[in-house]
Amino acid sequence: MEQPAVNDQPRVHQRTTRTIAKPHVMEEWVGKVFTTLCVTVLVVTIAAIVYFVASHGLATFITDGVSLSGLLSGLKWDPEGDIPLYGALPFIFGSFSTSLLAAIIAAPLGVCAAVFMTQIMPGLGKRVLQPVIELLAGIPSVVFGFVGLSIVVPFLRSVFPGQGIGIAAGAIVLSFMILPTITTIATDALSNLQRGLKEGSFALGATRWQTIYRIVIPTTLPSLLTGVVLGMSRAFGEALAVQMVIGNAPHIPHSLFESASTLTSVITLDMGNTITGSTHNNALWSLALILLAMTFIFVFIVRFLERRNNR
Amino acid sequence: MSAKTADRIATAVIVAVSGLIVILLAGLLGYILFRGLPNISFHFLTSGPQTIKAGGGIGPQLFNSLFLLVLTLIITIPVGLGAGIYMSQYAKPGRVTDSIRLIVEVLSSFPSIVVGLFGLLVIVNIFGLGFSLFSGALALTVFNLPLMVRITEQAMNGVAREQKEASLALGLSRWKTITSVMLPIAMPAIVTGTILAAGRVFGEAAALLFTAGMSSPRLDFTNWNPLSPFSPLNPFRPAETLAVHIWKINSEGLAPDATQIAAGASAVLIIMVLIFNFSARWFGRYLHRKFTATK
Secondary structure, eight states, rough: OOOOSSSSTTHHHHHHHHHSSSSHHHHHHHHHHHHHHHHHHHHHHHHHHHHHHHHHHHHHHSSSSSOOOHHHHHEEEETTTTSSEOOOOHHHHHHHHHHHHHHHHHHHHHHHHHHIIIIOHHHHHIIHHHHHHHHHHOOOOOHHHHHIIIHHHHHHHHHEEEEEEEEEEEHHHHHHHHHHHHHHHHHHHHHHHHHHHHHHHHHTTTHHHIIIIIIIIIHHHHHHOOOHHHHHHHHHOOHHHHHHBBBBOSSSSTTSSBOOOHHHHHHHHHHSOTTTSSSHHHHHHHHHHHHHHHHHHHHHHHHHHHHHHHH | OOOHHHHHHHHHHHHHHHHHHHHHHHHHHHHHHHHHGGGGOOOHHHOOOOOSSOOOOOHHHHHHHHHHHHHHHHHHHHHHHHHHHHHIIIIOOHHHHHHHHHHHHHHHHOOOHHHHHIIIIIIISSSSSEEEEEEEEHHHHHHHHHHHHHHHHHHHTSHHHHHHHHHHHHOOOHHIIIHHHIIHHHHHHHHHHHHHHHHHHHHOTTTTTTTSSSSOOOOOOTTOOOOOOTTTTHHHHHHHHHHHHHHHHHHHSSSTHHHHHHHHHHHHHHHHHHHHHHHHHHHHHHHHHHHHOOO
């Protein structure tokens, strides 16, 4: 890890606080305690979330005797059957395939938009494209779900065989939702690029496109990937928009246009119908634990990429 | 193919893709407004929902959304400001600060449904608050806090160092410097960020399904006693927000005009979000003019 910069936060402050009059010391103390308390609230909250999700999620394996490999690789989810089955592979598959597909759709679009805004027409990009992307970021997920149900699903139904609902519909809706994330981060990365690199390339007689794909994209690749991973992480955790268009059938679909489920959609649908402490309920918490674990993995991938970028 | 032709083709492709994004979003907004606006009327905005009959409105849901937003901001703003100020001014560079920063990052990328589950278990059941506006506000606080912390931290870091040092040199304490000198300068950025975050809170539904509940009691808008279970002002009653309502009628709506209601409610939601967006920009610029004497 790189050494943090020590030069700001001048040392002088400590000396002044020691010599100032008493009410000021009190004031300083109040401020310090208040802000520290606020940070403590934050830390306690995350600790509590991890603790409670983990304790309920692990109870499935410890007290209810469901095997971990059975949950991760089981193909059949039937918690209310005579022999309850807790195979979550279809949901895990659904979550990964929708978010991956969404990233595959959104990444080229987002990078194109960022290149447009920084390299090709910065003026028009700032005035038109950037506000458009920011607006897109503000649209609530249920509205995306509603639009998905009323445009994307009927469209897929008319073009491809099947009902229209399924992984493809989910991925299209999600790609819209993560486009702003990818674009914003890519734009930041591209505009922070050292001027010299680009100018050097132009000076050697390279065209703009050669400069973009030989110089600009390779240098900023870790940052671009950061955006894609963050977008995927958002797609992975999105619940309602996906649940509305994916169809919610608990099995691995044979095509992209067949009803499927994700981790979030099954939690959304089943949580209200189970009793706290029952095996079914705990199994849902295990799914939430998988979501949580994936969040951590995504954050660590992002950190890894950022560190590579800073080097 | 010569390099020049490749350059022209690539430029054309990039411009076309960017144009496509703009057209798609314009189409999206246009579609929502075009489908929704004909359904919006005074009656629709003020009357209660119907379960099986046509002609239901979204009055209580709209009120709940706004009330919940206010409650959430009342909790989030002081805590978020405090934590953000800590991160930018008090935290010493080192292992502890790094891990707090990691925590904020992790918390901001938690799936909202997991936050909702946590709310169901801890706030609703263990704290015994039940499905209520207050539980919903706490869950949304968890969801909104990291954003607020980041906004404050960035805004405070953006304050010129000379200004801070001048204040300290005059003998003001650090806290006084922060509240009286730095905070006013950082205010435009904080306000803009807060309003944008508020727009996000307004449309959030997954975290509220299991905390604020999916039903609303019959509200009596003439009853202003906050302790009565039928008063709209009571923060301890279950409350279905607009976003949750859209989800519910899309997935299990029985009313014959469910699609129209969903379209109308989506349009209302989008209009509210647009208002948040534009007011954030406008208000930020206004404050900036007011505080910094720039024209």
